Amino acid sequence: MELIRYLKHGRWTSLFGYLLFVGMMATGYYYNLTFVQLGLVDLGERIVGLGQRQVALNMALLAILTCITALAVGWTMKRRGWSSRFLVKLRLAAAVVLVQTALTVAVTAVETETDFRAWIIVASLALGVGVPATFSLTVDLIPVRDRGYAAALITAIAYFVAATFSGSWRIEAFRTQALLIMVPGALAVLALAFIPFPFLKTLARQHERPAFYQGRYLSRDPQTGSLRLRRSILGLIVLMFGIYFVDSLGFLRLLDTPVYMNTAWQSPEVGIRAFIGATHVVTALIAGVLYSTMGERQLFLWIFGIFALTHFMYVFALRFPLTGNDAGTLVEPMLYATAVSLYTVVNFAIWADISTPRTISVNTAVGVALSGWTATFISTALALQWQEQGVSLVDHLNLVDALAILFFLGLLLLIYLQPRSETAYEVKNR
Amino acid sequence: MIAFQKSPRPFRRLCLSLSLLLILFVAGCAADQPGRLGGTLILEGEHTIAAGERLPGALLITEGSLLVAPGATLAGPLYMLSGDLDLQGEIAGDLNVLGGQVSLGPSARVAGDLNHGGGELALDPAATITGEVVEGTGGMSLPGLEEVERSPLEEAIRFLLEPLLLALAGYFLARFLPGPLSRVAAAAAEQPVVAGAFGLLVLIVIPALLIMIAFTMILLPLSLLGLLFGFFVVAYGWIAIGNRLGRWLGQGLQRLGWRERPLSRPWATFAGTLLLMFLLQMLEWIPIAGFALFVLTVALGAGAVLLTRFGWRRYVPQPVALPPADEL
Numbered sequence: 007m008e009l010i011r012y013l014k015h016g017r018w019t020s021l022f023g024y025l026l027f028v029g030m031m032a033t034g035y036y037y038n039l040t041f042v043q044l045g046l047v048d049l050g051e052r053i054v055g056l057g058q059r060q061v062a063l064n065m066a067l068l069a070i071l072t073c074i075t076a077l078a079v080g081w082t083m084k085r086r087g088w089s090s091r092f093l094v095k096l097r098l099a100a101a102v103v104l105v106q107t108a109l110t111v112a113v114t115a116v117e118t119e120t121d122f123r124a125w126i127i128v129a130s131l132a133l134g135v136g137v138p139a140t141f142s143l144t145v146d147l148i149p150v151r152d153r154g155y156a157a158a159l160i161t162a163i164a165y166f167v168a169a170t171f172s173g174s175w176r177i178e179a180f181r182t183q184a185l186l187i188m189v190p191g192a193l194a195v196l197a198l199a200f201i202p203f204p205f206l207k208t209l210a211r212q213h214e215r216p217a218f219y220q221g222r223y224l225s226r227d228p229q230t231g232s233l234r235l236r237r238s239i240l241g242l243i244v245l246m247f248g249i250y251f252v253d254s255l256g257f258l259r260l261l262d263t264p265v266y267m268n269t270a271w272q273s274p275e276v277g278i279r280a281f282i283g284a285t286h287v288v289t290a291l292i293a294g295v296l297y298s299t300m301g302e303r304q305l306f307l308w309i310f311g312i313f314a315l316t317h318f319m320y321v322f323a324l325r326f327p328l329t330g331n332d333a334g335t336l337v338e339p340m341l342y343a344t345a346v347s348l349y350t351v352v353n354f355a356i357w358a359d360i361s362t363p364r365t366i367s368v369n370t371a372v373g374v375a376l377s378g379w380t381a382t383f384i385s386t387a388l389a390l391q392w393q394e395q396g397v398s399l400v401d402h403l404n405l406v407d408a409l410a411i412l413f414f415l416g417l418l419l420l421i422y423l424q425p426r427s428e429t430a431y432e433v434k435n436r
Numbered sequence: 437m438i439a440f441q442k443s444p445r446p447f448r449r450l451c452l453s454l455s456l457l458l459i460l461f462v463a464g465c466a467a468d469q470p471g472r473l474g475g476t477l478i479l480e481g482e483h484t485i486a487a488g489e490r491l492p493g494a495l496l497i498t499e500g501s502l503l504v505a506p507g508a509t510l511a512g513p514l515y516m517l518s519g520d521l522d523l524q525g526e527i528a529g530d531l532n533v534l535g536g537q538v539s540l541g542p543s544a545r546v547a548g549d550l551n552h553g554g555g556e557l558a559l560d561p562a563a564t565i566t567g568e569v570v571e572g573t574g575g576m577s578l579p580g581l582e583e584v585e586r587s588p589l590e591e592a593i594r595f596l597l598e599p600l601l602l603a604l605a606g607y608f609l610a611r612f613l614p615g616p617l618s619r620v621a622a623a624a625a626e627q628p629v630v631a632g633a634f635g636l637l638v639l640i641v642i643p644a645l646l647i648m649i650a651f652t653m654i655l656l657p658l659s660l661l662g663l664l665f666g667f668f669v670v671a672y673g674w675i676a677i678g679n680r681l682g683r684w685l686g687q688g689l690q691r692l693g694w695r696e697r698p699l700s701r702p703w704a705t706f707a708g709t710l711l712l713m714f715l716l717q718m719l720e721w722i723p724i725a726g727f728a729l730f731v732l733t734v735a736l737g738a739g740a741v742l743l744t745r746f747g748w749r750r751y752v753p754q755p756v757a758l759p760p761a762d763e764l
Contacts, residue, residue, distance in 0.1 A: 008761065150759050216759045288636065295633035312641055319648060325518055325535070337644050344640055 008152040008217070019205045023212065027147040028156055030099065030195065031354065032163040033187050034140060039168045041110065042068075042129065045180035049113065053177065054122050059394075062386050064123060068130045069383035073375040075134020080371025083138055090363035092146045092210035093199070098139035100199035103192045105132040110184050113177060134375075141370035144358035146209060149217040151298070157354035158294020161347055165286035169343075170279050213363040221359035223302075235360055241420045242306050243356070243373070248413045249313055249349060250381035255389055256317055256406040259399060270339055281336060285343040293351035303421050309348045310414040316341040317407035324400050353377060477654075478502060478519070485510070485525065494529075496654075497521060497536065506543040513548065516555065517651075523563075530567065533557055599713030603706045606675040610705035616747025617705070620676035623751040624740035631751075632732060635673075635739025639731065642666065666738075672746070673737015674716075675709050682708025 012021040046068070050061035088094040109129055116125050148156045171183060198206070212218050224233045260270070273279055296305055319338050357370040392402055478497045485491055487507030494513050495502075501520035504510060504527075512529020514521075516536050523531075524541040530548035531538075535555040540546070542562035549567035609617050624631050642662070650659035682704030689695045699707065716733060719726035743751045 011761065149761075151761060217761060218759075220759055222759075285640075289640065292633040292637050295629055296637070299627075299630045300634075308637065308641075315641065315645055315648065319644065322648065322651065337647075340640065341644055344637075 007155055008149045009155065019208045020212065022205070023147040023209045024152070024156065026198075027143055028159045028163070029191075030103075030140060030143075031160045033191055034136065035160060035164040036168050037106065037110075037184055037188070038133070039164060040172055041177075041180045041184045042133070044172070044175050045113075045177040046126070048175055048180075049116060049177040050122055054116065054119060056119060056122070059390060060119070062390050064126055066383045066386045067123070068126045068133075069379040069386070071127060071130035072133045072137070073379040073383070075131050076137040076371040076375040076379070079135050080138035080368040080375075083142065083367035084365060087364075089142055089365065089367035090145075090213060092143070092213070093206065095139050095142050095146070096195070096206075097199045098135060099143065100192075100195045102132050102136035102139060103188065103195050106136075107185070107188045107192045110181055110188060113181055137374045137378075138367040138371040141357055141374060142366045144355075145213045145218055145361065145363045145366050147212065148358070150220070150222055150359065151217070153222075153355040153358055154297030154351065155294045157297065157351040158290045160354055161290035161293070161350045162287040165290065165343070165347065165350075166283040169283035169286055170276070172279070219362060221361050223356075223360045224362065233362060239302060239356075239360060242302055242417070243360075245306070245310070245413055245417055245420065246349065246352070247377050247381060248409075248416075249310065250377045251385050252313065252317075252406055252409045252413065253346065253349075254382050254385035255409070256320070256403065259389060259402045259406075260320065278336070282339055282343050285340050286347050289344040289347040290351055293348045297351055297355055305348075305352065306417055307421070309345065309352065310410075310417045312341060312345040312348065314407070314410040314414040316345050317403065317410045321400065321403045321407045324403060487525070504544075506541075518555075595717055599710050599717070602671060602674060602713055603678070603710040605671070606678050606709035607702045607706040609672075609675055610679060610702040613747070614701055616744075617676055617679055618701075619744045619747040619750050620672065620740045621679040623744045624673070624677050624736050625680045627740075627743075627751065628736055631739035631743055632736045633739070634743055635735030635737070636731075638738055638742060639735055669738050669741050670734050673734070673739075673741045674712060675705065676740055676747075677733065677737050678709030678712045679705040680708065681712055682706065684708075685711065 009021070009024055011017075012024065046065065047061055050056045050064060051058065056064070083089045083095075088098075105128070109125065109132065113125065116122050144153065144156075172180075220233060223236050223239045225236055226232070227234050270282070296308070316338065319341060323338060353374070357373045358366060360373075361369040389402075392405075397405075478495070478500050481500045482503075483500065484503045485505060485508040487505045490509045490511065492511045494515070495510055496515045496517065497519050498517045499519045501522070503522045504525040506524045508525035510525070510527045510529075512527040512531070514527055514529070514531050516531070516533045516538055518536040520536060521538045522541070523539065523544040523546075525543070526545040526547065528547045530551060531546045532551045532553070533555050534553050537556045537558075539558040540560055540563040542560045544560065544563040546563075546565045546567065550565050550569045552569070552571050643666075646659045646662045646666070649655045649662065679701075682699060683701075685707055686695070686699030686704050690698055698704070712733075716730060719730045722729075740751075741747070
């Protein structure tokens with residue numbers, strides 16, 4: 007593990023960059039998980055007084071605007087060469103953190119639907135810039151060999167804090183928690199971005215080193231010498247977008263179901279929240295190790311398989327509820343946390359691993375925007391439509407489960423049809 | 437990428453088989469034909485067993501409704517997962533209620549036990565239950581899995597006998613299948629993080645899958661087989677860890693001058709497994725940390741067994757082509 011080697015050999019600059027990236031991304035993801043995804047729903051419904059449908063439409067607006075902004079910014083960054091310029095990306099990230107901190111402070115001023123919508127538009131612009139700018143820093147700060155481990159740390163920290171300390175899903179609570187982290191964080195990032203510390207020059211040149219430059223899923227064409235993306239990974243990535251959609255579609259309904267609230271993040275019992283948080287930590291670390299050592303096909307099989315099983319168990323629990331067995335009800339959230347941690351780790355690591363410093367901004371924008379935001383947008387719209395059509399909870403989850411199983415089958419088929427690429431070991435022993 | 441020396445064909449075949457199995461499974465789920473399949477599974481619809489009729493074998497109700505009229509008999513056992521059951525007649529075996537709505541009328545008679553784990557149960561005071569009435573999911577526990585109170589002597593015998601039996605198994609495994617065992621041991625000793633992580637993932641997911649399979653009733657034997665298979669994997673993993681532990685033990689004894697030559701492989705495995713098992717049993721005395729260590733040991737062994745495919749392939753921890761480590 008490169009992190010330990012940096013520590014052992016006293017490579018403090020690289021170590022600082024590594025930890026800076028993990029800290030920034032974990033904070034950003036935590037903010038997105040709690041304040042944006044959960045806090046805004048509370049703000050819209052309780053403070054502004056909007057109906058569920060109105061809030062969902064505004065959330066969909068947030069998703070689609072973020073997606074468009076991210077794509078535009080990612081493309082611009084690539085075109086202008088900012089994608090491989092560390093300081094530019096750091097300054098963009100600092101500006102985003104500053105805007106988000108200001109938005110978090112100003113959220114108490116939101117009282118009407120117009121305020122709410124204006125807040126959402128500014129937030130989506132900030133998020134749209136933030137996605138390509140911060141994810142692009144991976145190629146500067148995290149060596150290829152450690153991308154799985156760094157993603158695991160980010161996921162573990164963000165989910166543990168979000169799950170354990172989010173008992174109250176009220177915007178005020180999320181605001182206080184977020185500001186506690188964001189105010190000192192924003193000051194530190196601003197200082198780093200605009201004060202010319204000498205060590206930043208070292209960090210800015212790291213992406214040129216072989217250990218950082220070429221993502222693991224790129225290979226050099228023997229004839230042209232150019233870097234090419236391995237075809238086998240493309241199909242898997244497309245299927246992964248589907249998993250995001252399925253996850254979001256199921257989560258939206260589970261979130262509103264009282265029977266599941268006691269065994270989720272909003273449980274009043276801190277023990278249950280800590281259990282879910284600990285599951286996220288353990289499974290994120292497992293995912294980090296497996297991402298670094300396991301083939302992508304096996305890894306994706308595990309992710310898709312666990313997703314299908316999880317949704318199947320939710321449907322089963324709904325159809326055949328058992329009484330007098332409270333511990334049994336934690337099986338579903340445990341599996342859910344496992345599946346989510348696994349694919350989140352992959353999502354944090356994979357975009358840098360299909361990119362070079364020149365292409366990372368646009369690849370990240372396409373990947374995160376499509377997987378994170380478009381999937382949310384479509385699933386929100388579909389969930390609303392189903393709700394309006396009076397689709398029952400069990401039917402909703404049945405459909406989600408059927409989709410999850412379908413994606414698992416699709417993956418099996420893809421693996422069967424696609425020739426497997428040789429491992430480094432096989433190439434060496436050919 | 438997990439690097440194996442053989443061709444990818446078996447993996448492809450596995451994928452195809454899994455696909456076909458899942459297709460069959462999904463097709464089965466989609467079947468919405470009302471009625472009984474095989475005479476013992478009620479999926480949907482309204483059914484009546486009239487007076488004088490007798491339904492042989494077990495009965496599983498997953499949806500729909502069933503009326504057992506006075507004078508009708510079910511051979512039993514009956515498993516109620518969902519739907520409605522109006523029992524006015526007799527069940528010769530157990531009645532297991534996991535879900536749905538069950539009503540036992542005044543003429544109802546259950547010759548076996550009434551296990552009530554879930555769902556709604558309306559019991560007429562005149563209804564006859566010959567066996568026991570067990571409330572809660574304890575009533576659904578699999579035979580042989582209950583907590584057994586042991587005397588101190590029995591406990592002591594267990595403390596000595598279980599490690600001894602596993603150590604003996606380890607001795608024979610090392611003697612007759614030394615190659616596979618040493619490959620598993622190598623994976624556990626040289627790649628503990630990867631083996632442990634993989635083993636933990638398996639420990640989180642597979643038990644849930646087996647429970648799920650068990651609830652289908654039809655696949656209960658498969659679930660039990662999976663459970664046995666799991667025990668085998670864990671035991672094999674422990675023996676492999678014992679093998680490496682015994683080797684280190686032998687080397688230690690040699691270094692201390694207590695032995696001239698290292699222990700032979702079977703005896704090293706025997707001694708190492710025995711030591712490991714005693715240590716694992718002693719971990720039970722340490723709360724939380726002991727349990728965590730126990731789980732990690734199980735995960736390490738199981739992960740190593742599965743990564744090496746029971747020791748038939750060497751696990752090479754070389755992922756897809758990676759750039760060199762950073763220059764320091």
